[in-house]
Amino acid sequence: DAKTTQPNSMESNEEEPVHLPCNHSTISGTDYIHWYRQLPSQGPEYVIHGLTSNVNNRMASLAIAEDRKSSTLILHRATLRDAAVYYCILYTGNQFYFGTGTSLTVIP
Amino acid sequence: NAGVTQTPKFRVLKTGQSMTLLCAQDMNHEYMYWYRQDPGMGLRLIHYSVGEGTTAKGEVPDGYNVSRLKKQNFLLGLESAAPSQTSVYFCASGRDSQYNEQFFGPGTRLTVL
Numbered sequence: 409d410a411k412t413t414q415p416n417s418m419e420s421n422e423e424e425p426v427h428l429p430c431n432h433s434t435i436s437g438t439d440y441i442h443w444y445r446q447l448p449s450q451g452p453e454y455v456i457h458g459l460t461s462n463v464n465n466r467m468a469s470l471a472i473a474e475d476r477k478s479s480t481l482i483l484h485r486a487t488l489r490d491a492a493v494y495y496c497i498l499y500t501g502n503q504f505y506f507g508t509g510t511s512l513t514v515i516p
Numbered sequence: 517n518a519g520v521t522q523t524p525k526f527r528v529l530k531t532g533q534s535m536t537l538l539c540a541q542d543m544n545h546e547y548m549y550w551y552r553q554d555p556g557m558g559l560r561l562i563h564y565s566v567g568e569g570t571t572a573k574g575e576v577p578d579g580y581n582v583s584r585l586k587k588q589n590f591l592l593g594l595e596s597a598a599p600s601q602t603s604v605y606f607c608a609s610g611r612d613s614q615y616n617e618q619f620f621g622p623g624t625r626l627t628v629l
Contacts (some may be wrong), residue, residue, distance in 0.1 A: 451606050451620030506558030
């Protein structure tokens with residue numbers, strides 16, 4: 409069974425914020441939550457990761473629910489270059505478990 | 517820095533043939549990983565290594581073997597290729613485990629006929 413669940417696809421207008429949700433109801437206390445994105449015909453690219461607290465970096469913000477069973481990746485102002493498949497990943501036991509990803513379409 | 521490179525970029529095999537995929541990184545990373553990605557799916561971990569001379573099984577290890585004789589290289593072998601192993605293979609490296617990002621290579625597209 410998949411360790412993370414994400415919507416298959418989402419759309420956003422350019423320059424608007426985007427909230428990409430992820431459910432990980434079986435997460436344990438030491439599991440990290442990672443997000444990567446993948447452009448067509450490329451390898452995944454790191455976006456952000458966290459354990460319990462909300463995290464910010466230059467690319468995005470990660471909001472983690474208090475019970476840690478869900479998280480949300482926030483892109484503050486979507487650009488056309490943000491169109492990609494976004495993967496929510498659990499790190500547990502030295503291994504990364506990818507979900508099936510959310511394909512983000514950015515509308516000009 | 518070249519980052520993570522993979523050789524070859526494309527390969528077509530017949531069922532039963534063998535081959536080795538090479539991953540190289542020039543970032544002095546301890547951790548290296550091999551993943552496969554099937555159409556419309558996320559990546560699944562095949563094998564990984566936490567340092568030179570070490571290897572461990574991931575989520576889908578059957579039919580593959582790996583070796584990490586040098587810190588900068590991680591080899592993935594298919595001893596007897598099967599059509600079910602048709603996939604895109606990605607290698608990644610990282611400074612350590614869950615605390616830092618992984619850097620991915622460009623992928624190898626393998627077709628087994």
